[in-house]
Amino acid sequence: MFRQLSAMLIGVLLATPVFAQDTIRIATEGAYPPFNFIDASGEVKGFDVEIANALCEEMDANCELVTQNWDGIIPGLIAGRYDAIIASMSITPERQEAVSFSEPYYSNKLQFIAPGDSDFGPGDAAGSAIGAQRATIAAQWLEENVPDADIRLYDTQENAYLDLESGRLDAVLADVYVSYEWLDSDEGAAYEFKGDPVYNDDKIAVAVRKDDQVLAERFSEAIEAIRADGTYQAINGNYFPFDIY
């Protein structure tokens, strides 16, 4: 009996990997609309999620999506909790020391937003209370370029907007497309972009562990493929009336 059972168990263990597609666990944040957010039914949605699914289909991989707090998302990748991050992550030299990136899947800019009736401009940042999300390039840009500003760091982008509404902040520095979505909402109606983008060269890519070059390559090829066959453009059209690639 025991022998039969163990033989069966061994059989199962041996058989499983042969039939399984390779599984890639992908982390996203879930608090960064319209790129990744959790809807009323608890499902993760957004541009990043649709891109992740399209890439997985292209790579013929079986993907599991998990959500993870933003400021723990790189440590979680390094610790092996998941294999890739598709969460609107910008390529920065600091991050490149910790992780590897695929080719970019969209480009971004940083721009200030403030109440429509305020005369705030990027030049006024130094003496003002400016909000940004912790561990983002917006936070880093503020720390490097206007260290004299009263920089407040939030766990999520949504909390930074909340504090702009309450009047605790004079302005928020964030990704233009994220702000675009919020300015379009009821809460954001009284706010607007101020001045030109302060940073233009922001490339967003899939992050993988540093020694996982092969996976980064696969993502890069898949990005190229969904650009070529129009899948990307269809997803883009669901969110923005202009190409963000």
Place this chain on the structure above:
Amino acid sequence: MNWQVMIDSFPALAEGALITLELVVISGILGVLLAVPMAMARVSPRPWLRALPLAHIYFFRGTPLLVQIYLVYYGLGQFEAVRDSVLWPYLREAYWCAIIAFTLNTSAYTAEILRGAIQSVPRGEVEAAETVGMSPALIWRRIRLPRAFRIALPAYSNEVILMLKGSALASTITLMDLTGVARTIIARTYTPVELFLAAGLLYVVLAFLILGGFRLVERRLNRHLQPG
């Protein structure tokens, strides 16, 4: 293990630890001031007076501290009336919002600790005071409260240590307390193990200082029990 990053971040972490200590000490003192009248009301023979602090105690012991902080910080800031009020200069500061939330939270727990202590003051001591003709107010001042503080002290030191650890949640509302500083540095260096280890060590030091302070107070309060 990157020791250099731990050493480099030590000054910033120490500054954060100071904010943490400030939060705990200020809200601890304010919390006790609120808790004493609440505990006294809780042992009153009048049912309506007993019921007064009940809602406060139930709410603040029954909800997570994080929820309370969010309600004070993001919740109050949503109302136009609050933003126009004289309190807004304080409520717009994350620092005071944290103090308010921690004070209300710790006052609920402390009130219950004190209530238990007041009820375990030996009946005979209160009766003796009544017999010599002390007024109820004088009995509170001379017998029941001083005795209750002594009885409550070990349990209260526990509450302060719990509050020290709970204060890490202040980092969620932009405060640069010990945890907030650690998380901000991690965002630049991606060395969570090193930074959280260093922050953890500083928390242990803070806890050690707080417990040491309590031991001194306890020894002083109970000096009549010491040999010699």
